[in-house]
Amino acid sequence: MTEQTLVTLTLAILIASIAAAEIRNLKNTALAYMLHSIFLCAIIISYAYIKDNPSLYLWAITCFITKVVVLPYMILRFVRILPPVEHRPIIGFGISLTLVSIILVVFFYLFKKYLFLLAPTEAAMQEPVRSLLAGAFTIFALGIWTLLTRRDAVKTVIGLALLENGVHLVLLALTPTLRETTMIGILTNVVAVVFLLLFLSSNIYQVFGSTDTVKLSELKR
Amino acid sequence: MAEPIQSFLPLILILLPILGAIFTVLFGFSKFKNAREITTLIILVVEFFVAIRLAAIVFAGNTVTALGQGIFVDGLSALIILLVDGMVILITLQSIRYMKHERELGLVTDGRLTLYYALILLFTGTMNWTVSTNHMVMLYVAMEGTTLATALLVAFYRKRASLEAGYKYVLLVVVGITFALLGIVLIFSAAYPHLKVGAHALLLTEIGRIAQLIPKNIALLGVAFMTVGFATKAGLVPFHAWLPDAHSEAPSPISALLSGLIINIGAYALARTVTIFAPTYNSIVIFIAILSSASMLIGIFLALVQDDLKRMLAYSSVSQIAYVFEGLGLGTYLGIYGGLFHLVNHTLIKGLLFMSVGAIMYATGGLRKISQLGGLAKKMPITAFCFVVGALAIGGLPPFNGFMSKFTLFFAVGEQGIYWAMVISILTGLLTLACLVSAAYRVFWRAPSKAINDLENGELKEVPFLMYFSIVLLALLCILIGVYPQILYPILDNATRAVLSIWSLGSV
Numbered sequence: 001m002t003e004q005t006l007v008t009l010t011l012a013i014l015i016a017s018i019a020a021a022e023i024r025n026l027k028n029t030a031l032a033y034m035l036h037s038i039f040l041c042a043i044i045i046s047y048a049y050i051k052d053n054p055s056l057y058l059w060a061i062t063c064f065i066t067k068v069v070v071l072p073y074m075i076l077r078f079v080r081i082l083p084p085v086e087h088r089p090i091i092g093f094g095i096s097l098t099l100v101s102i103i104l105v106v107f108f109y110l111f112k113k114y115l116f117l118l119a120p121t122e123a124a125m126q127e128p129v130r131s132l133l134a135g136a137f138t139i140f141a142l143g144i145w146t147l148l149t150r151r152d153a154v155k156t157v158i159g160l161a162l163l164e165n166g167v168h169l170v171l172l173a174l175t176p177t178l179r180e181t182t183m184i185g186i187l188t189n190v191v192a193v194v195f196l197l198l199f200l201s202s203n204i205y206q207v208f209g210s211t212d213t214v215k216l217s218e219l220k221r
Numbered sequence: 222m223a224e225p226i227q228s229f230l231p232l233i234l235i236l237l238p239i240l241g242a243i244f245t246v247l248f249g250f251s252k253f254k255n256a257r258e259i260t261t262l263i264i265l266v267v268e269f270f271v272a273i274r275l276a277a278i279v280f281a282g283n284t285v286t287a288l289g290q291g292i293f294v295d296g297l298s299a300l301i302i303l304l305v306d307g308m309v310i311l312i313t314l315q316s317i318r319y320m321k322h323e324r325e326l327g328l329v330t331d332g333r334l335t336l337y338y339a340l341i342l343l344f345t346g347t348m349n350w351t352v353s354t355n356h357m358v359m360l361y362v363a364m365e366g367t368t369l370a371t372a373l374l375v376a377f378y379r380k381r382a383s384l385e386a387g388y389k390y391v392l393l394v395v396v397g398i399t400f401a402l403l404g405i406v407l408i409f410s411a412a413y414p415h416l417k418v419g420a421h422a423l424l425l426t427e428i429g430r431i432a433q434l435i436p437k438n439i440a441l442l443g444v445a446f447m448t449v450g451f452a453t454k455a456g457l458v459p460f461h462a463w464l465p466d467a468h469s470e471a472p473s474p475i476s477a478l479l480s481g482l483i484i485n486i487g488a489y490a491l492a493r494t495v496t497i498f499a500p501t502y503n504s505i506v507i508f509i510a511i512l513s514s515a516s517m518l519i520g521i522f523l524a525l526v527q528d529d530l531k532r533m534l535a536y537s538s539v540s541q542i543a544y545v546f547e548g549l550g551l552g553t554y555l556g557i558y559g560g561l562f563h564l565v566n567h568t569l570i571k572g573l574l575f576m577s578v579g580a581i582m583y584a585t586g587g588l589r590k591i592s593q594l595g596g597l598a599k600k601m602p603i604t605a606f607c608f609v610v611g612a613l614a615i616g617g618l619p620p621f622n623g624f625m626s627k628f629t630l631f632f633a634v635g636e637q638g639i640y641w642a643m644v645i646s647i648l649t650g651l652l653t654l655a656c657l658v659s660a661a662y663r664v665f666w667r668a669p670s671k672a673i674n675d676l677e678n679g680e681l682k683e684v685p686f687l688m689y690f691s692i693v694l695l696a697l698l699c700i701l702i703g704v705y706p707q708i709l710y711p712i713l714d715n716a717t718r719a720v721l722s723i724w725s726l727g728s729v
Contacts, residue, residue: 117442
């Protein structure tokens with residue numbers, strides 16, 4: 001496995017992330033997120049191989065269970081009771097896709113170019129870590145974008161999951177070793193958060209008859 | 222620093238309530254389901270005694286570790302553990318009558334009630350874990366744990382408003398804490414080359430050493446991300462959107478828990494991380510001073526226009542926790558001392574005020590709008606007395622505890638020459654006094670409103686003993702600490718030195 005593979009995987013995960021954020025059909029969104037998570041696991045495995053760090057394989061397995069199996073399963077189960085298409089986001093599909101693609105390409109380029117501001121060590125400035133880090137920060141930015149522009153509760157959860165995955169990739173790229181308990185802790189946390197959000201969303205759906213978060217405005221500011 | 226003592230006491234503090242929570246849920250399914258209140262209380266009282274034992278060891282000048290270096294308890298941790306385990310008992314005591322009443326009104330089911338006590342126990346465990354873990358990344362994990370444990374308590378009534386509040390609470394706080402995680406990761410990775418070979422984690426006790434070794438841009442960026450995250454957890458403006466909703470929609474004892482304990486976590490984490498960087502980078506001090514001054518003023522202005530008592534108290538929390546942040550952000554002895562002093566006082570006072578509102582809601586059948594209340598002093602003299610003590614204390618009037626901590630903070634800010642922040646703090650103090658005292662007058666002494674008159678004669682009376690026990694105790698504590706602030710001095714001094722000793726590891 002060469003370092004080129006890792007760079008390719010970074011690009012692949014970016015495309016899958018955009019798909020997860022932009023696809024309007026909720027079921028397909030969940031599947032796109034699953035694809036994103038599969039690429040995430042592949043990145044961890046190839047990183048473990050390149051850096052010759054066997055402890056990362058455990059991370060990949062935990063990541064596979066939590067992010068490829070459990071999370072998409074919970075989301076898919078939840079969207080079964082919902083209408084198939086998400087609530088119209090604040091920005092239309094064509095414009096949103098164009099905007100997000102442009103923003104992300106610019107972001108990726110800027111992050112890569114000015115990485116010395118963010119990356120603390122010399123090692124982080126070398127390929128393929130450099131591309132991986134730029135990709136991680138871009139996914140983080142995409143997560144924020146999704147949280148800000150989407151009204152549907154399911155999309156909000158996806159946005160949050162992307163945000164977290166961005167941070168986890170930064171963690172992977174920058175800190176070579178991490179205690180197993182720590183990474184299992186972080187990953188189970190994500191599952192618990194998503195479970196709670198979906199649980200509350202399904203309650204909200206029963207009471208409000210909708211998963212439109214903009215309608216959650218009974219309480220004054 | 223003296224050699225740390227290995228002890229399993231911190232592990233008991235973390236694991237006992239978590240196991241207790243599991244047992245409470247199991248009890249809920251059995252015929253012993255009415256034992257849940259008493260088992261919860263017994264577990265919490267045992268917890269409190271363990272906490273006192275641990276605190277006694279720590280305040281004698283030691284530090285305690287467990288699981289190697291993984292768990293670390295110093296003066297600061299011990300202070301918050303004592304505060305948490307003590308307050309949770311008082312909150313549970315009030316909950317017993319309050320929730321029983323809600324159960325009789327048909328607002329909650331039996332099963333939900335079991336969940337209530339289980340979640341309080343779970344919260345206690347995760348909270349103790351948060352303040353005693355030594356791993357920076359685990360601090361994030363435990364913090365998330367406290368959010369998750371309380372989320373269902375916020376959405377407890379499963380009504381429109383409470384579901385909305387719960388959803389906002391989880392989403393906003395988790396997003397905020399994720400920012401903090403990014404900050405933690407950046408600091409961790411920058412520190413990595415300076416750690417011991419083979420180190421798996423960045424220990425909180427090592428931040429002082431690495432604070433001066435890592436590049437300035439990473440340190441400032443990491444601190445900025447962490448401040449955003451911890452400020453979200455603490456509910457500072459502009460990250461406060463979740464706080465008034467969550468505080469006002471939760472059952473009243475839980476509001477006391479959220480306002481008195483949950484937002485302290487943000488302050489604790491700040492003291493452990495950002496404060497250590499403050500002496501090295503002056504810009505951090507100014508950044509936090511601006512953030513907290515804005516929070517103070519905006520918080521109290523929003524509190525002034527609220528009609529809902531609980532929302533008013535919630536906005537007041539936004540403004541008061543900013544005092545704590547301001548003090549801790551200074552990074553000086555006096556600043557940290559004042560910040561921690563105010564943290565303790567705010568916990569006691571807000572616990573007192575929210576539980577007093579709980580008593581008012583209990584007596585009036587759930588009324589909590591100031592415009593709907595009035596003339597309660599005659600019928601509820603004990604609650605009225607306690608609420609007024611709380612109002613005067615949070616307003617910073619002598620001889621109450623709030624006066625002492627606020628004055629310490631004014632001096633601390635003045636000592637650093639940040640006079641504009643001092644002026645804003647004093648102004649906020651005056652506005653708080655006006656806000657709370659006028660609310661107290663309207664609730665207790667103004668002519669009774671129509672809603673109060675509509676209550677059947679004799680229905681409105683002082684709440685039962687179990688309901689006012691906690692608030693009377695807290696009111697007495699507020700007066701005691703106000704008159705004899707020196708009784709807290711050894712504890713606060715120890716906690717402040719604990720924060721500073723981590724910093725000084727880097728400067729020697």
